[in-house]
Every structure is written in C-alpha cells, then in structure tokens.
Amino acid sequence: MVVLVRCFVALLLTLPVLVSIQGASNALTKIESRHGAWAIRCTFGNSITPEVCGVTNRKRAFLDRVRVQLLIVKGGRRGNAVVRLSAPSSIKRETGASLMIDREIVGIMPFVNCDENGCLAQSSLGSDTISQFRTGNEVTVNIESKSGQTFKMSVPLRGFGEAFDNLP
Numbered sequence: 001m002v003v004l005v006r007c008f009v010a011l012l013l014t015l016p017v018l019v020s021i022q023g024a025s026n027a028l029t030k031i032e033s034r035h036g037a038w039a040i041r042c043t044f045g046n047s048i049t050p051e052v053c054g055v056t057n058r059k060r061a062f063l064d065r066v067r068v069q070l071l072i073v074k075g076g077r078r079g080n081a082v083v084r085l086s087a088p089s090s091i092k093r094e095t096g097a098s099l100m101i102d103r104e105i106v107g108i109m110p111f112v113n114c115d116e117n118g119c120l121a122q123s124s125l126g127s128d129t130i131s132q133f134r135t136g137n138e139v140t141v142n143i144e145s146k147s148g149q150t151f152k153m154s155v156p157l158r159g160f161g162e163a164f165d166n167l168p
Contacts, residue, residue, distance in 0.1 A: 036159020
C-alpha cells in the first residue's frame with residue numbers, strides 16, 4: 001500500500017513535466033504568478049488528482065525543436081524540493097544532465113524516463129542547494145546529445161526565491 005501511494009504521489013509530481021514533454025502544457029496548466037525569470041505553474045486539479053504546483057523557468061530554450069524546461073516542486077522525499085528537467089529524446093541518456101549554479105556543478109540529474117516524446121531527468125534538492133538557487137545569479141543545465149554535442153541552457157535566478165516561497 002505504501003509503495004502504491006508513493007508511486008501515485010510520484011506520478012502527480014511528475015505530471016507537469018510529462019505534459020510539457022508532450023507539448024500540451026498550456027492545455028492542462030495555468031500560470032499563477034510571475035517572479036523575474038520564474039513563474040509558478042499549476043496543473044488543474046479534479047476530484048481524482050489534486051492541483052500540483054511548481055516553479056518553472058520562463059526562458060525558452062530549444063534542443064532539436066523541443067523545449068527544454070526546468071521545474072522545481074516542493075516536498076521531495078529526501079530534500080526540500082525535487083528538480084525536474086524535460087528534454088528531447090535525442091539526448092544521451094546515460095550521462096544525465098549536469099546542474100550548475102554560477103559555474104559550479106551542484107549535481108547530476110539522471111534521466112529517469114524516456115520515450116518518443118522526450119526524456120525526464122530528476123533529482124532531490126537539499127536545503128544547501130536551494131540556498132544556492134536563492135543567492136546565485138544563474139543556473140545552467142548541460143545536456144549531451146546522442147551526436148556528442150553539448151547543449152547549455154542558462155536561466156537567471158532573479159526571482160527564484162520569491163517564487164519558491166510563494167508556492168502553495
């Protein structure tokens with residue numbers, strides 16, 4: 001029963017990114033508020049699944065014509081938050097995605113799910129890393145493509161702390 005509940009919670013927390021991977025995020029999500037380069041985006045809840053909210057970057061970055069998007073949700077099992085990254089399926093899955101704040105690597109996010117629509121990487125963020133997000137100037141994600149090219153997406157951290165603090 002506990003495993004089933006955990007799987008259901010994991011699915012609920014992953015929904016906004018999976019919807020984004022499939023390119024239909026605007027149909028199922030709404031923007032609650034904007035804070036600098038960041039916005040609070042929530043899925044619509046219903047009688048079966050509750051509303052889930054996260055902090056996402058507003059910068060548009062594309063790899064192979066697929067939007068790459070960073071999403072941070074409060075309430076991770078081993079930390080204060082979970083960071084998720086949606087990317088196209090043309091990435092090199094085994095290398096994961098590196099997460100850097102002000103040019104310092106703070107973690108490697110493994111790709112946990114890939115299909116023809118895209119890939120999802122995720123990692124827990126502890127309070128130290130959240131503090132770095134709050135005080136840093138820029139977060140950069142590096143992804144390697146199957147062809148060996150490195151894709152970099154940099155997002156200013158201006159407004160992140162305010163957006164994270166305002167998550168429901």
